[in-house]
Amino acid sequence: MRPEIFCESTTIEVNAACELAYHAFEEFSQKSDDDRSKFLLRIADLLQIYREKIGEIYCAESGLTKDRFEGELFRTVRQLINFSNEVKSSSWRNASIDTANVNQQPAKPDLRKMSVPLGPVVVFGASNFPLAYSTIGGDAAAALAVGCPVIVKAHAFHAATSDLVATLVVQAAQETGMPDGVFSHLHARSFRVGQELVQHPCIKAVGFTGSHAGGRALFDLANARKEPIPVFAEMGSVNPVFVFPEFLKDKSKKEKSAEMLANSMISGMGQFCTNPGLIFVIENENSADFIALLSKAFLNKETTSMLHVSIKERFDQGKVKIERQGVDLNHSVLAAGNHSVNRVNQALGLIKGCQFIQDSELQEEVFGPFSMVIDCTDLDEMLACCKVLKGQLTATIIALESELKDQEKLLFQIENKVGRIIFNGVPTGVDISPSMHHGGPYPATTDSRFSAVGIDAIQRFLRPITYQNCPDELLPAELQNRNAMRIHRRVNNVWTTDDVIF
């Protein structure tokens, strides 16, 4: 394959993209839900039509496998279809109507509220998901779905994939009659372009998936603006797993869960944001068995390439840092016969609960196939460990149902730290159903109130507006007396799809 060269976007190009997006906003946000829905579906079509070409570039550029490409493309397409369906249903408008009551004291006006788009959104491509969280991934698709123009800052690790996908998005925009500037795509390796985008007055929100350092820097920039804007940064997580003692008494359960967890830990070479990085057990002979099984299963897994040489280097540095904290990593072995580029050795650390409580650096994420087992003396120490945990995307509980019955205190602490709790499963594999919450308290994200996955992700790019005593004809169709679209509305505090009748 011929290498391609992409040029760093200039400040002039950044400004042009922002101003174009701002001008496109008026027309784009007033397109019908049907029209925007068609735009999203056409993108999905084009992704499938150009599947082979995208796959070739994706695999060459990222080092990820063909299977992974297929899975990620399928997910990206499904996300576009889901958002397209949601937009057509118009329930995302959160329509609410309270009719007037002149007899009330003070007189109650007619009030009708619905959500409208925020304005142009900047999306940063994620290093670890060239498709599903990048150019036309969850963030971009959610913003476009509700009428926010999008500017994508491509991730330099997969610039060519991003460039091809962007071309298809622009083609779909043209074919479905969307305004110029509805989607722009900028290349950059330096921080400058991202910084300029976030600071531009035409930009009204930001979506980011990446490191804590990167997310926090953008969050700080956005808040220092004269007009601060929301930044939805998903910044990683160490996804604690709590393994309960009764569960491990069963030999078959112990073996199965060790294998399941090891598969999750090696999945995507540990480069998923839901990678299980901390495994809490209660120290006894069953847990010692479990650790031995887990360690063996994990360390025997075949490794593939890391996403980029810089991620490989950071992983190796992270391991060295953890070792300096006094953690024994000699569980690590070199998987035999693996000669792929950017290869690393997976590693499993082992520490005591009291060490974990004392040293907050031990819960810093080492991005890649690294996890740490924390041996707790008892459930009280596990609770104490949980209390010092930072905010996380997920927590996983591996337990018998019966042994959780009197663990309210521990379950409350876990709930208080995370956005999703998995029972007897693994955190990797983030389903895109409406009930998925992919988010969590800081530092997992910068805004625990919103999800980056599922149809509710579009709520990040909306704000409400109320019309008071507005003539019916001038109201948006969603709020008129006649509910022509049969959308779900709260009318005088009762949810209904009926017309408003006086």
Place this chain on the structure above:
Amino acid sequence: MRPEIFCESTTIEVNAACELAYHAFEEFSQKSDDDRSKFLLRIADLLQIYREKIGEIYCAESGLTKDRFEGELFRTVRQLINFSNEVKSSSWRNASIDTANVNQQPAKPDLRKMSVPLGPVVVFGASNFPLAYSTIGGDAAAALAVGCPVIVKAHAFHAATSDLVATLVVQAAQETGMPDGVFSHLHARSFRVGQELVQHPCIKAVGFTGSHAGGRALFDLANARKEPIPVFAEMGSVNPVFVFPEFLKDKSKKEKSAEMLANSMISGMGQFCTNPGLIFVIENENSADFIALLSKAFLNKETTSMLHVSIKERFDQGKVKIERQGVDLNHSVLAAGNHSVNRVNQALGLIKGCQFIQDSELQEEVFGPFSMVIDCTDLDEMLACCKVLKGQLTATIIALESELKDQEKLLFQIENKVGRIIFNGVPTGVDISPSMHHGGPYPATTDSRFSAVGIDAIQRFLRPITYQNCPDELLPAELQNRNAMRIHRRVNNVWTTDDVIF
């Protein structure tokens, strides 16, 4: 009445309140909706039982009238009742259920999502609403409703009212079995106490109503924390009014709307956040008549006291500053026979549209009975004025329905700048129905996505959490298969109050 002295809270007291609130959170957030509902109703009861005593202190301290007290108490009580009803309905949980599908590729897990409280909330008393937006006003009631303990920083202008109301809230908490620390009340005149509260690691959100300088300072402090937290600051607005030319051709409409607007402008001595501060007209003889009528009506209104001598001084300084910008204020007259304390003269400025576009300082709020008429040459200049407007809580349109039909561009610009649009009415008088949105783009608020008024105000203090493959018995009642409370849930993307049946 005997003057009372309140002491500045110490750092030790601030820390104690925050830690108590944090400890109370576990128990309080797990109280049943019914229990929290009873707590709110008991507060409402006590406010009515002690009505006379509160009224006496309120009027003496604030200089506000008895009528205003009655209205504000009624509103405060109604807010508590509304939140109490909403909490009992449990619809605020935003419950969403997607059942498992093992045949799907990849297999779909069982996912159940609902909203949970953020944690302890700090509320700052507002200078202009000693009851409805202070001690147990909208912010505090909304936070308590969903299980967030509250710490109130009393506003020094009405410390005695706040102190009495706080005593009643604590009494209600004790009578209804709420945990110690569920509500704390701190006095302060300095900024120190507020700053310490916002920076305390136990605090998870902040509600504030006041000046832009104050709100922005708290927002910046909260974002600079190691763990940033949301600040819902409502920071004022100049609430533009757009008067259309055809409407003013009708003599009776012209007279009535001038009188209505003048009443709104003097209401609360212009100290409401929805005070109409900018009035855009199209320059012609009808609008000249309208301005004359408006000016006469407004300037003849009897004035009452401003809330505090410092607000009076800031108002007078604001007028001087506006005059220095070259604005003619000699419309101002001294209302005869008024000798109340902290009295000011209302004032009406008059400028041209081109001046407004060039000088952004002319849209700074002068808190008090001050408004400015902007004479635009035509609707295009009105549109140009609208484009330079900052974010606002409200906009008001005074027009014939027929003359708005081809004004999409102007209406879009207005919508893009505000949280509520009033048709042929006035912005003051904020109803508390569910469909009210009291918020707006920055600098009206720090977060345009949430309302400070109406039952949706509780959404500010919530975040979602998802349970994946959780055994039914361990799920919160709101998410179990049996919908025992008959709450409104999204089940496999359909809204229903039915049980989940397999």
